[in-house]
Amino acid sequence: MEKTLFKMEDNVSETLIIPLYFRAKESLRPDALLVDDAAVELVNRIDFDFSRIHMGAHDQVLIIMRVREFDRMVRKFLLEHPGAAVVHIGCGLDTRHQRMKDIQSEWYDLDLPEVITLRRQLGLAEQGHYHTIGVSVFDFSWMDQINILPSNPLLLIAEGVFMYFEEAQIRSLLSNLREKFQNVDLICDVMTPQLIKMDNLHLVLSKMKARLKWGLDHAVDLESWAKGIRLLDEFYYFDKHEARLGIMNLFKYLPLFEKSAGIFHYKLIEA
Numbered sequence: 375m376e377k378t379l380f381k382m383e384d385n386v387s388e389t390l391i392i393p394l395y396f397r398a399k400e401s402l403r404p405d406a407l408l409v410d411d412a413a414v415e416l417v418n419r420i421d422f423d424f425s426r427i428h429m430g431a432h433d434q435v436l437i438i439m440r441v442r443e444f445d446r447m448v449r450k451f452l453l454e455h456p457g458a459a460v461v462h463i464g465c466g467l468d469t470r471h472q473r474m475k476d477i478q479s480e481w482y483d484l485d486l487p488e489v490i491t492l493r494r495q496l497g498l499a500e501q502g503h504y505h506t507i508g509v510s511v512f513d514f515s516w517m518d519q520i521n522i523l524p525s526n527p528l529l530l531i532a533e534g535v536f537m538y539f540e541e542a543q544i545r546s547l548l549s550n551l552r553e554k555f556q557n558v559d560l561i562c563d564v565m566t567p568q569l570i571k572m573d574n575l576h577l578v579l580s581k582m583k584a585r586l587k588w589g590l591d592h593a594v595d596l597e598s599w600a601k602g603i604r605l606l607d608e609f610y611y612f613d614k615h616e617a618r619l620g621i622m623n624l625f626k627y628l629p630l631f632e633k634s635a636g637i638f639h640y641k642l643i644e645a
Contacts, residue, residue: 393437396433399434401414440533451639458479461484462531467493470531530642531562538588544588552643570586574586609636
């Protein structure tokens with residue numbers, strides 16, 4: 375099988391290979407928490423030294439738990455809001471659109487130009503209701519490319535993205551979304567500032583170049599950014615026992631970790 379050379383120069387973008395690889399590995403397990411056949415196919419087509427990924431088994435479980443929970447929240451939203459549009463920012467090599475299967479929504483995968491080019495080289499090309507946009511999420515011109523009536527629901531997905539940027543950038547993004555659209559939801563993952571510091575140490579030891587920058591002490595704190603922002607749903611990794619996390623399940627009883635990272639669904643503005 376002909377392989378496609380994986381080569382990324384941007385420090386943040388290089389991390390997109392990790393969740394893809396973990397989704398593929400997970401899919402081949404008999405006790406898989408998530409099956410992503412498209413990820414398996416992509417890994418088989420990419421010429422990349424996966425031995426360079428220095429992360430433990432618990433990292434894989436946590437990333438798969440994150441993907442699974444994002445999928446659940448996204449699917450729930452789309453089933454409740456037929457006709458909604460979706461923008462998956464920092465999509466990397468994710469295949470969530472394929473995993474949603476029967477969901478018929480206008481779907482936009484957005485990432486830096488070189489990432490979108492790589493997606494196309496790998497066969498993840500636009501067709502039907504599926505679109506790609508190659509631009510930084512902070513170049514707000516992408517908002518003009520979203521084909522949606524102003525009052526129709528728009529869902530923004532930010533998985534493993536916001537923590538790499540400064541708070542001022544995220545505030546500007548949310549402000550522009552609220553000005554441009556009338557009915558916007560956001561599903562994103564957030565860490566506490568304390569966990570950000572600890573994870574940066576982990577990234578150093580793992581020889582990863584990217585660093586984390588932004589976090590929230592409490593998920594509800596985002597509501598103070600503007601009138602009308604509401605926290606609708608929340609998920610924390612240690613809320614329920616996950617056997618493959620092993621001793622990490624005890625983190626539920628440690629205040630520093632219990633609510634240190636989660637996935638949250640916000641209403642940014644409602645028509």
